[in-house]
Amino acid sequence: MSARGSAHDALVYTDPADLITRSADFLRAGLDDGARAVVFAPPATAEPLRSAVGADLRVLDMATAGANPARIIPALRELTSSGEPVVAICQAWWPGRSAAESAEVALHEALVDIAFADGPDLRVRCPYPTRKPEWVRSCHREVVADGVAGGSGGYDPDLAAATFSAVLEDTTAEVTDVTHFSLDDLPELRDLVTIRASAAGLDRDKALDLTLAANEIVTNSICHGGERGTLRVWGEDGAIVCEVSDSGHLDSAMTGRVAPLPSVRGGRGIWLANQLCDLVQIRSCPKRGTVVRLWMHG
Numbered sequence: 331m332s333a334r335g336s337a338h339d340a341l342v343y344t345d346p347a348d349l350i351t352r353s354a355d356f357l358r359a360g361l362d363d364g365a366r367a368v369v370f371a372p373p374a375t376a377e378p379l380r381s382a383v384g385a386d387l388r389v390l391d392m393a394t395a396g397a398n399p400a401r402i403i404p405a406l407r408e409l410t411s412s413g414e415p416v417v418a419i420c421q422a423w424w425p426g427r428s429a430a431e432s433a434e435v436a437l438h439e440a441l442v443d444i445a446f447a448d449g450p451d452l453r454v455r456c457p458y459p460t461r462k463p464e465w466v467r468s469c470h471r472e473v474v475a476d477g478v479a480g481g482s483g484g485y486d487p488d489l490a491a492a493t494f495s496a497v498l499e500d501t502t503a504e505v506t507d508v509t510h511f512s513l514d515d516l517p518e519l520r521d522l523v524t525i526r527a528s529a530a531g532l533d534r535d536k537a538l539d540l541t542l543a544a545n546e547i548v549t550n551s552i553c554h555g556g557e558r559g560t561l562r563v564w565g566e567d568g569a570i571v572c573e574v575s576d577s578g579h580l581d582s583a584m585t586g587r588v589a590p591l592p593s594v595r596g597g598r599g600i601w602l603a604n605q606l607c608d609l610v611q612i613r614s615c616p617k618r619g620t621v622v623r624l625w626m627h628g
Contacts, residue, residue: 336446337453339472339479341419342460349375349457352477353419354382356455360417361386365453368409370396371421375457379419392421399431399438400604403445403587406452415451422456423463428567430625431609432463433493439469440490441583465489494583495615498623501571507563513552519561520545523572526563530570531628539606540626544572546599547622551576555620569608569627580614 341356343349357367357379367386369379372393380389388409396402399422410416423435439456446452455474458466467473467484474480486492507526511519523544527537544561551559555576562573586600600622604610609625 336449338442339455339474340466340470341455341457342473342475343457344460350378350382353379357383365415365417368416368418370418375421398604398609399434400587400610402438404589410450410452417453420454420456434611436465437493444490490583496613498611498613498621501564501566503564503566505562505564509561511561512558519548527570530565536626543603543606543624546602547574550599554578569625572624575621577619579616580620
């Protein structure tokens with residue numbers, strides 16, 4: 331593993347023991363090559379790897395820090411901020427991820443090569459079971475199976491842009507509120523979100539976080555989306571969902587995944603929503619406008 335630079339591939343494993351063995355081999359090879367070794371995974375993977383690799387392994391809990399997949403790329407950027415080479419096992423998806431979470435993992439995976447196209451020295455390996463989601467080969471140039479690396483045969487460099495501009499599947503849950511808004515409606519919208527969040531069983535901190543995130547996204551709609559938009563609220567999969575739609579357009583699928591610079595005005599709304607919410611989904615197309623869904627679990 332002497333080659334330097336950015337690399338991003340998928341590891342297909344047959345069972346949990348195979349996952350740990352092959353991931354540990356990858357991480358040890360990185361350590362032997364002078365890189366920092368990191369596992370960014372839920373505890374069921376991270377703890378056995380900690381035992382297998384030893385104290386030199388840094389462990390990040392994907393089940394919390396990466397529950398919202400939009401937070402994974404910023405976390406990887408932070409890991410490489412010192413300039414040291416890094417090898418990372420990054421398990422963003424596992425059986426049990428919801429359909430909405432899985433869709434955002436797919437978008438995250440499609441963005442990794444874009445986010446790190448110009449460096450730094452980061453080698454990321456993403457584990458998936460043999461019965462993996464159908465989009466795995468589309469997001470990775472190479473797939474490692476049975477210890478052998480080969481071309482994925484289905485890599486799509488345009489997948490991130492196509493996904494970001496696609497239509498989010500509409501909910502089948504009952505939508506409790508539909509509100510068309512403009513600038514004068516902001517106080518009432520904040521009150522509405524807080525009331526619905528509390529009624530859904532969110533504790534005070536989570537209710538306030540969701541209200542703040544929704545306020546940021548609604549404000550973005552007013553400032554950049556034609557001065558008006560629509561807020562819909564519903565409950566789904568044990569979460570309360572706030573969806574904001576408008577006629578504006580976002581140019582980059584990386585929106586909300588790059589930390590805003592203190593010296594630059596604006597650009598903080600979606601970033602802040604990603605830090606506050608359990609899941610954020612964004613789709614934007616010039617012809618259809620922009621939709622942002624904020625999920626918060628009770």
